[in-house]
Amino acid sequence: MIGIYLIGALSIAIALFLNRNKTIAFVLLGLFLILQGTLSAYAYLNLHATEWSYFTYDSLAVLLLLTLGIISVPAIFHSHIYLEDQPAPPDSRAVYYASVVLLIMGISAGYLANHIAVIWIFTEVTTLSASALIYHHRNKLALEGTWKYVFISAISITFVFIGILFLSLSLQNAGSDNLSFKNLLAQNALLNPFWLRLSFLFIFTGFTVKLGLVPMFTAGVDAKDKAPAPAGALLSSVLMNLGFVGVFRFYIVIANTPLHHWANLVIGISAFLSVFVATVYMIKVKNIKRMMAYSSIEHMGLVMLGVAAGGIGYYAAILHIILHAFVKSSMFFQFTQLYRVFQNKSIYHVGNYFKYNTSGALVLLFGFISATAMPPSGLFVSEFLIFRSLFEANQIILLVVVLLLLTMIIWAFGKNILKILFIPPVGFDDSHVPVISPWESSSQFILLALAVYLGLNPPAEFVQLIKESIMMLPN
Amino acid sequence: MIDVLLITFIISLFYMAIANRMLTYIKVLAFQGVLLFIVVFIQLNEINPVNLALILLETIVFKSIAVPLFMAYVLKRNNITREAEPYLPNFVSLIITTLIVVVTILLANGVKDTHLDKIFFVVSLSSLFTGLYFIATRRKIITHVIGYLIIENGVFVLSLAVGNEMPMLVNLGIMLDIFASVLILGIFLNKIGDVFKDIDVDQLSSLKDY
Numbered sequence: 001m002i003g004i005y006l007i008g009a010l011s012i013a014i015a016l017f018l019n020r021n022k023t024i025a026f027v028l029l030g031l032f033l034i035l036q037g038t039l040s041a042y043a044y045l046n047l048h049a050t051e052w053s054y055f056t057y058d059s060l061a062v063l064l065l066l067t068l069g070i071i072s073v074p075a076i077f078h079s080h081i082y083l084e085d086q087p088a089p090p091d092s093r094a095v096y097y098a099s100v101v102l103l104i105m106g107i108s109a110g111y112l113a114n115h116i117a118v119i120w121i122f123t124e125v126t127t128l129s130a131s132a133l134i135y136h137h138r139n140k141l142a143l144e145g146t147w148k149y150v151f152i153s154a155i156s157i158t159f160v161f162i163g164i165l166f167l168s169l170s171l172q173n174a175g176s177d178n179l180s181f182k183n184l185l186a187q188n189a190l191l192n193p194f195w196l197r198l199s200f201l202f203i204f205t206g207f208t209v210k211l212g213l214v215p216m217f218t219a220g221v222d223a224k225d226k227a228p229a230p231a232g233a234l235l236s237s238v239l240m241n242l243g244f245v246g247v248f249r250f251y252i253v254i255a256n257t258p259l260h261h262w263a264n265l266v267i268g269i270s271a272f273l274s275v276f277v278a279t280v281y282m283i284k285v286k287n288i289k290r291m292m293a294y295s296s297i298e299h300m301g302l303v304m305l306g307v308a309a310g311g312i313g314y315y316a317a318i319l320h321i322i323l324h325a326f327v328k329s330s331m332f333f334q335f336t337q338l339y340r341v342f343q344n345k346s347i348y349h350v351g352n353y354f355k356y357n358t359s360g361a362l363v364l365l366f367g368f369i370s371a372t373a374m375p376p377s378g379l380f381v382s383e384f385l386i387f388r389s390l391f392e393a394n395q396i397i398l399l400v401v402v403l404l405l406l407t408m409i410i411w412a413f414g415k416n417i418l419k420i421l422f423i424p425p426v427g428f429d430d431s432h433v434p435v436i437s438p439w440e441s442s443s444q445f446i447l448l449a450l451a452v453y454l455g456l457n458p459p460a461e462f463v464q465l466i467k468e469s470i471m472m473l474p475n
Numbered sequence: 476m477i478d479v480l481l482i483t484f485i486i487s488l489f490y491m492a493i494a495n496r497m498l499t500y501i502k503v504l505a506f507q508g509v510l511l512f513i514v515v516f517i518q519l520n521e522i523n524p525v526n527l528a529l530i531l532l533e534t535i536v537f538k539s540i541a542v543p544l545f546m547a548y549v550l551k552r553n554n555i556t557r558e559a560e561p562y563l564p565n566f567v568s569l570i571i572t573t574l575i576v577v578v579t580i581l582l583a584n585g586v587k588d589t590h591l592d593k594i595f596f597v598v599s600l601s602s603l604f605t606g607l608y609f610i611a612t613r614r615k616i617i618t619h620v621i622g623y624l625i626i627e628n629g630v631f632v633l634s635l636a637v638g639n640e641m642p643m644l645v646n647l648g649i650m651l652d653i654f655a656s657v658l659i660l661g662i663f664l665n666k667i668g669d670v671f672k673d674i675d676v677d678q679l680s681s682l683k684d685y
Contacts, residue, residue: 128659135663144679147663151619154660155610158626162603165630165637169591172637194586222682287683 001042002055002112008035009105017098020090025097029076032101039108040069054180056114060318060469063462064111064245067322068238070450071329072104074443078230078333081440085340088136095132096228102129103234110242115180116167116203119246120160123210126239127153133231134223145226152219156209160246163202170195184253185472193259200254200263203246204270210243212236212293212300214273224293224332229339232289233332236296237325244303244321251307252472260474268308272398274301279405282412286347288338291416292331295371298409299324299379305402306386313389314470319455320382323370326451327379330444331367334360337436338420342428347416351425359438359445361421366448368417372410378455480514481598484632485576488605491625492572493565496557497550500621501543507628508539518635533631542624542657549617549664560614568612575604595636602629616667616679620660627657 012032019025043057043065050056079100083093106125113119127150135146168179174190176183184191209216220240224232247267254263278298285291303320306313335345337360342350354361370377373384390399454462487503487510494500512534519526549555561568579600583593602625609622 131659131663135666141681143663143666144682147616147667147679148682150659150663151623154623155626158623158630162630162633165633168637169588192588194588225682 013101055112059465061111099129099132134227145222149223156206160206166199207246221293229335233329237329264308271304309389309393316385323378323451326447327370330447334363359441363444378451381455492568505539505543599629599633
């Protein structure tokens with residue numbers, strides 16, 4: 001199936017790239033969504049099967065693949081609306097659609113890969129396709145964002161490669177050169193700790209560019225700001241999950257060696273700094289898209305804090321990335337409508353959104369409640385579990401500081417969102433405000449409701465999949 | 476023999492630290508590609524045509540012909556001035572590069588691993604850090620790409636040190652990816668040249684939070 005999927009997605013991407021006809025593009029995108037859905041369903045039905053020796057349908061991959069499958073439908077739908085509203089020349093339109101397909105393909109294959117070098121290859125594919133998306137508007141600012149993203153990603157991806165080389169040095173004692181995670185786990189007693197340490201540092205640093213943690217988070221923020229919002233939704237949800245997969249799969253290996261505590265320390269420091277940095281920027285930020293991007297950084301910081309704390313934190317981390325993907329993508333989808341009303345993304349020039357687009361304003365309000373993890377949001381459950389894991393790990397001081405930082409984030413986030421919703425903007429001429437059909441917001445309501453449902457009343461299969469994906473971790 | 480070549484590689488890093496003209500950087504990069512090819516060629520145990528072709532493609536064709544020519548083209552097309560315009564004087568650069576090499580030698584001495592040839596480790600790590608140093612202290616965007624290429628060369632040396640080969644498919648994927656990333660960096664560099672008057676990093680500071 002993975003072969004059919006990769007070949008199919010690639011040929012659809014090429015066809016989209018060459019095609020200039022809107023109807024054909026429609027058909028091709030529909031085909032791609034069917035292909036994506038088939039892959040997700042096939043992966044779920046063939047749990048634990050391995051194909052092509054580099055791709056395994058394990059629980060974590062299946063969970064994230066289903067998430068991606070769900071999010072890719074509204075992503076393509078909203079991309080269509082976006083391109084209809086802000087007409088782009090036919091060739092940049094073609095490039096846009098082809099890159100979206102390539103991006104989703106790269107992310108899916110990266111989830112499924114069971115070999116660290118294969119994850120590396122597909123991470124690079126996502127960098128290349130994301131850069132085409134960021135450059136969509138072909139102007140000076142887009143160019144700057146793209147350049148920063150490509151350059152920092154290129155350096156980070158080189159770091160990951162150096163980490164892989166150190167990893168194979170570390171494996172040499174074991175007399176084996178198979179870098180699949182299964183083999184690494186089997187040989188964990190023989191791994192050389194010195195090289196393993198270096199390897200973890202490099203691989204972790206490299207993947208932070210996708211995951212959105214300190215030190216490489218900056219590129220991602222610029223990227224989400226300049227990419228069209230439907231693409232930004234993919235970048236700040238499913239692509240971040242790809243970074244998580246890269247780190248987490250390797251973390252499972254290292255957690256079974258004596259370096260477990262050291263790795264927790266590294267992850268913990270980076271995660272705490274991310275929450276801190278996100279707080280500082282959230283207080284200052286006036287650009288709505290960047291605000292949402294910083295909120296993603298905060299959430300990824302929390303996720304990695306859960307991983308570092310261990311215990312129930314592992315479960316919470318996986319739950320959190322899935323729910324966060326739904327919530328954050330729905331907020332980014334909503335942003336396209338917001339932008340159509342105000343033609344601006346600065347907080348200063350946006351306001352009183354309830355008057356112009358009631359359903360959209362409700363999405364923003366519910367999205368805000370979800371993203372700040374207030375009940376009944378599903379994120380409340382996962383964040384609560386993360387805090388519990390920190391408490392159980394006896395990190396009381398860290399917990400108190402993080403809670404204080406989160407309070408500041410809620411204040412800053414709330415101040416901005418409530419301004420958007422209720423306070424009329426100064427000097428805004430509302431005679432040309434377009435009427436936005438409430439139907440466009442329906443996909444976002446569904447995503448938000450899904451996050452609530454999965455958090456508060458998770459189906460047994462869902463819980464089982466999460467438990468299976470953290471099965472290999474020591475308690 | 477390999478030691479001599481690798482030491483020459485380090486000397487080329489020193490030369491880059493004090494070089495003033497953009498074209499010199501590009502020529503040194505091409506020279507490093509040739510050095511790497513000879514190192515790999517000596518290291519080969521058996522001459523396997525497919526393997527040899529791959530290595531030739533990666534070092535000679537790619538590292539010392541295609542990329543330097545492409546960079547020279549970018550340089551010419553965008554009327555980039557010939558001076559490198561570092562933030563720090565060349566003398567300081569030389570001292571810092573020397574310090575980097577000394578520190579990596581000290582670090583390598585601490586490593587107790589019989590599998591690893593230490594000189595490879597020293598060369599790769601020092602070119603990694605020199606590349607990063609280059610990126611941090613040069614004004615022009617094209618020098619950032621050159622810094623990235625120095626890092627890539629260092630990574631190549633490291634991959635030679637790690638004796639065990641990765642599967643062919645993986646190797647090919649990695650090579651394609653590196654090629655694509657350099658290409659895309661070049662394309663955007665050209666675009667930057669079209670849009671901005673002078674290609675300095677100072678120009679790339681309009682993305683802000685407010």
